[in-house]
Structure formats: C-alpha cells, structure tokens
Amino acid sequence: MSGGSAVPARSGFAGRRITVAGLGVSGESAARALAGLGAEVTVVDGGDGERQRTTAAELAAAGVETRLGDGATLPKGTELVVTSPGWRPDSPLFAAAAANSVEVVGDVEIAWRLRGLNGERPAPWLAVTGTNGKTTTVRMLAAVLEAAGLRTAAVGNIGDPIIDAVLADPPYDVLAVELSSYQLHWAPSVRPHSGAVLNLAPDHLDWHGSMAAYAAAKGRVYEGNEVACVYNAADPATEALVREADVVAGCRAVGFTLGTPGLSQLGVVDGILADRAFVPDRREQAQELAEITDVDPPAPHNIANALAAAALARAYGVPPHAVRDGLRAFRPDPHRVERVAEVGGVTYVDDSKATNPHAAAASLAAYDPVVWIAGGLAKGATFDDLVATAAGRLRGVVLIGADRGLIAEALTRHAPDVPVVDLDRTDTGAMAAAVREATRLARPGDTVLMAPACASMDMFTNYNVRGDVFAAAVHVLAAGQDEQ
Known part of the structure; x- marks a missing residue:
C-alpha cells in the first residue's frame, strides 16, 4: 500500500473506535488492517487458550487491544463492530451493539469498503456462493483467470484473508471470491462484477433460523451485478434469486446445465463444454470451451462447477482457450471426491467435504455400485430424499457418528434391503472400523465412498482430519494386502 499518511485519512476509519469479534484468521486480518489505517481497535474473543494469547500478544505490538474470555461485552465507545463469519446473529455482543445503534458488519464488508485505497482501480470481484461446490468452483475460476494472464487470487472463504487481498501492492486485476451465507449476511454493500449461486439446499438453518433467511443471504451475491448473474438451470431456486436481485442495467441471467445449453446458457454437447451466452450470435452459435476430460474429476457435479467457473470467467471477457487451459491446470483440494487407493479391485474415495445431504447426493451419483x-x-x-435417490446404487452402508440414527431411519424407510452396519461409535477409532466393515461389504468393481452427509465435529476437529483418518485406514488396508 502506498500514499503515506493520506491513506488512513482517506479510508474513513482513522480515529474510529472499532471492535473486532473473534480472534481467528479473518479477525486478526481485520484488526491489523484497521489499526494500520488509524482506527482504535479492540478484539474480543470468548476463548482464552494458548493460541488466542499468542495472537493477542502479536496484535498488541500493532497497537491492538485484546480482551480474552469475554465475547459478550461491547467495549465502551464502540462505533463499529466487525465480526468473524461464524458468530451467530443472536450473539449477546450484537444485541448490545443494536441497543447502542452500532453497525455490525463482516470482514468481507470491510474489504469492499477498502477497495481502491491504494489509488489504483479497484479489482472487480467475481463471486461464488451456494450450498456445495464453492471452493472448487472458485479455485477453478482462479486457474482460468491465471491462464488468461491476469493477476488474481482465490479469496473470501478460502485462501488469504480478503482484506489483505484488496490492500495488496501491486494490486490484483480481478479477484475470485468465495462467499459463505455467513459472510453475505454481514456484507450489505458488496456489489460483485458478476456472481453465481451454484445450488441451494437446506444447510446452516440453525444459524440463519429458516430456509428463507438462508436463501436470502445467498441471493445477496447477485446484488449490483454488472454483467452476469450465473444460476443453475437444474436448481430453480437459484434462478428465482436472480429474478429478485437488483442489478445494473444490462446485466444478464446466464444459466449452466449438464445438458445441451439453451440461449444464454453454458452446457455440454457431445462431451464438450459449450458456451451459448458469451458469443456474438447466441441463437446460431456456440463456442467450444473445453472437453469433459479436461475436468478433474469429471464427476457430474464437478462438471457443473467447471461450467459455473467458465461462465464467470467469460463474463469477465476471458478467451475460450484460457478456460480450457485453466481447467486442465486445476487440481482439486484434498477430501473432495479424492481417490485414495484401489485395494483388491475396490476403489476407496474420500469426500469428507460432503458435510450435508446435498453434497453427499452429488457424490453418490458419481458411483455405482457403492458402499457408503x-x-x-x-x-x-x-x-x-438423499437415501431415496441413492438407494439403487447402494451395495451397503456403514454408519458412524452422533446422528447416524437419522440416516438409519431413512434407510429403513427407503432402502430396507440394503445391508447396514451401525457401529454405534463416535470415537476417532471408529473410522478404521468403518473401513474394515465397508471392505467386508464391497465386491471387486465397487467403490467405498466416505461421503458422510454430516459435519465432523462430533468425532474430529474438522472434515480435513476426518478425511485424513479415512485415508490412513485405507493405506493400512492396502499395506496389509501388499504383505499377503
């Protein structure tokens, strides 16, 4: 960042008393940036562990006050609260802010307000949300933008803190931004160049309070779009959000589909990803972008992710060859339909990121037969709905975790003939036992798929650890086969 002392004054934050809620990655980034812009920053966090104390000591050197062990009390004189994404709207701290007419926003909102602070043209945002597939789509998008020669980064709910990205020197040309429903809830001013909602299914209802509120938060990604609102033609709820959005005149609705694309859509024709939205004559022309085999893995839901990424890139003016080259260069993150090994003719796949039924349904649809x-x-x-749809693909099911009984009940109703092993365990060792039981149920040519359809925190720190434990159990199994 350049400009000397004029920059803090120009930011509008100099001298303001700001409270940052949460001492995680985004909270620390917000605190540092705002303090650097001349704000009087206090961070509050309900935790008081070693990590929080270490971070607090580092922030103190930057002039930031930290109050640990109390995330409910609003510091006196607070003029603005900046929250980390996961803090619930009904938190006592926010109730206190409302009682004192203090605005509450998220770090994404702060990043939006800081765009262009270094004197350069603000980097446009190409934003992605949805119940599932956000991270993969944003990383695909970033790969495509890079293939077009653009300086970009995947940020938001992924990668480096978004505030750091908007203040980067030299500045980025364009940003690929993943936005969760939490982040959109706290970001009232964000207006992306173009936005996409990949899909919409019940999730985080305990946080938002209702499906309507959850959907409304997702729909904010379309507000103020300039070129394209990208929606899923197979998910009418996403198109409905486009209709409700207030966009810039001339902005178009652009759909993506796994079938043949209609007007203003991207789709698939004979194994080719085709564009009928960003071509001179949409009625008579379609532009070839890439082949299905350029997408890794080429599972149906991942092809949909690739089409959404391509739509946003094309909305920004990226040429077709960059879409192909970017998709070829992309490699998925771990624990997202990741092939771990083949043992005795059975393929073992880690989709620990499938933390809700919608994600698990997409994963199950890619394999047949499957031990789940x-x-x-x-x-x-x-x-x-998940079990009813997948029943015909299931060779067997192994259940673990706190809420496995809910899945067991659905299996009884919709797949009564499918063998089910209920391990009745929530300890971390249950995963190794689950792999052994799944192996017993599987036959050569089958896939053992760990797609839990549930969050991991009953047994593991996060879904990454759950996936690592699954993969480790599979590797032990493979090693045992090699020794025979």
Whole structure:
C-alpha cells in the first residue's frame, strides 16, 4: 500500500473506535488492517487458550487491544463492530451493539469498503456462493483467470484473508471470491462484477433460523451485478434469486446445465463444454470451451462447477482457450471426491467435504455400485430424499457418528434391503472400523465412498482430519494386502 499518511485519512476509519469479534484468521486480518489505517481497535474473543494469547500478544505490538474470555461485552465507545463469519446473529455482543445503534458488519464488508485505497482501480470481484461446490468452483475460476494472464487470487472463504487481498501492492486485476451465507449476511454493500449461486439446499438453518433467511443471504451475491448473474438451470431456486436481485442495467441471467445449453446458457454437447451466452450470435452459435476430460474429476457435479467457473470467467471477457487451459491446470483440494487407493479391485474415495445431504447426493451419483460410509452431526438436516435417490446404487452402508440414527431411519424407510452396519461409535477409532466393515461389504468393481452427509465435529476437529483418518485406514488396508 502506498500514499503515506493520506491513506488512513482517506479510508474513513482513522480515529474510529472499532471492535473486532473473534480472534481467528479473518479477525486478526481485520484488526491489523484497521489499526494500520488509524482506527482504535479492540478484539474480543470468548476463548482464552494458548493460541488466542499468542495472537493477542502479536496484535498488541500493532497497537491492538485484546480482551480474552469475554465475547459478550461491547467495549465502551464502540462505533463499529466487525465480526468473524461464524458468530451467530443472536450473539449477546450484537444485541448490545443494536441497543447502542452500532453497525455490525463482516470482514468481507470491510474489504469492499477498502477497495481502491491504494489509488489504483479497484479489482472487480467475481463471486461464488451456494450450498456445495464453492471452493472448487472458485479455485477453478482462479486457474482460468491465471491462464488468461491476469493477476488474481482465490479469496473470501478460502485462501488469504480478503482484506489483505484488496490492500495488496501491486494490486490484483480481478479477484475470485468465495462467499459463505455467513459472510453475505454481514456484507450489505458488496456489489460483485458478476456472481453465481451454484445450488441451494437446506444447510446452516440453525444459524440463519429458516430456509428463507438462508436463501436470502445467498441471493445477496447477485446484488449490483454488472454483467452476469450465473444460476443453475437444474436448481430453480437459484434462478428465482436472480429474478429478485437488483442489478445494473444490462446485466444478464446466464444459466449452466449438464445438458445441451439453451440461449444464454453454458452446457455440454457431445462431451464438450459449450458456451451459448458469451458469443456474438447466441441463437446460431456456440463456442467450444473445453472437453469433459479436461475436468478433474469429471464427476457430474464437478462438471457443473467447471461450467459455473467458465461462465464467470467469460463474463469477465476471458478467451475460450484460457478456460480450457485453466481447467486442465486445476487440481482439486484434498477430501473432495479424492481417490485414495484401489485395494483388491475396490476403489476407496474420500469426500469428507460432503458435510450435508446435498453434497453427499452429488457424490453418490458419481458411483455405482457403492458402499457408503456416512454419519456425524446432522445440523438439523433430514436424509429421506438423499437415501431415496441413492438407494439403487447402494451395495451397503456403514454408519458412524452422533446422528447416524437419522440416516438409519431413512434407510429403513427407503432402502430396507440394503445391508447396514451401525457401529454405534463416535470415537476417532471408529473410522478404521468403518473401513474394515465397508471392505467386508464391497465386491471387486465397487467403490467405498466416505461421503458422510454430516459435519465432523462430533468425532474430529474438522472434515480435513476426518478425511485424513479415512485415508490412513485405507493405506493400512492396502499395506496389509501388499504383505499377503
């Protein structure tokens, strides 16, 4: 960042008393940036562990006060509260802010307000939200933008803190931004160049309070779009959000589909990803972008992710060859439909990131027959639709975790003939036992799929650890086969 002392004054934050809620990655980034812009910053956090104390000591050197062990009390004189994404709207701190007419926003909102502070043209945002597939789509998008020669980064609910990205020197050309429903809830002013809602299914209802509120938060990604509102043609709820959005004149609705694309859509024709939205004559022309085999893995839901990423990139003017080159260069993050090994003719796949029924349904649709390992924290979800849809693909099911009984009940109703092993365990060693039981049920040519349809925190720190434990158990199994 350049400009000397004029920059803090120009930011509008100099001298303001700001409270940052949460001492995680985004909270620390917000505190540092705001203090650097001349604000009087206090961070509050309900935790008081070693990590929080270490971070607090580092922030103190930057002039930031930290109050640990109390995340409910609003510091006296607070003029603005900046919250980390996960803090619930009904938190006592926010009730105190409302009682004192103090605005509450998230770090994404602060990043938006700081755009262009270094004197350069603000980098446009290409924003992605949805119940599932956000991270993969944003990383695909970033790969495509890079293939077009643009300086970009995948940020938001992924990668480096978004505030750091908007203040970067030299500045980025364009940002690929993943936005969760939490982040959108706290970001009233964000107006992306173009936005996409990949899909919409019940999730985080305990946080938002209702499906309508959850959907409304997702729909904010379309507000103020300039070129394209990208929606999923197979998910009418996403198109409905486009209709409700207030956009810039001339902005178009652009759909993506796994079928043949209609007007203003991207889709698939004979194994080719085709564009009928960003071509001179949409009625008569379609532009080839890439082949299905350029997408890793080429599972149906991942092809949909690639089409959404391509739509946003094309909205920004990226040429077709960059879409192809970017998709070819992209490699998925761990624990997202990740092939771990093949043992005795059975393929073992880690989709620990499938933390809700919608994500698990997409994963299950890619394999047949499958032995399914499922269970964990349901977060208020139901499983009847998932099981009814997947029943014909199931060789067997192994259940673990706190809310496995909900899945077991759905299996009884919709797949009564499918063998089910209920391990009745929530200890971390249950995963190794689940792999052994799944192996017993599987036959050569089958896939053992760990797509839990639930969150992981009943047994593991996060879904990454859950996936690592699954993979470790598979590797032990493979080693045992090699020794025979």
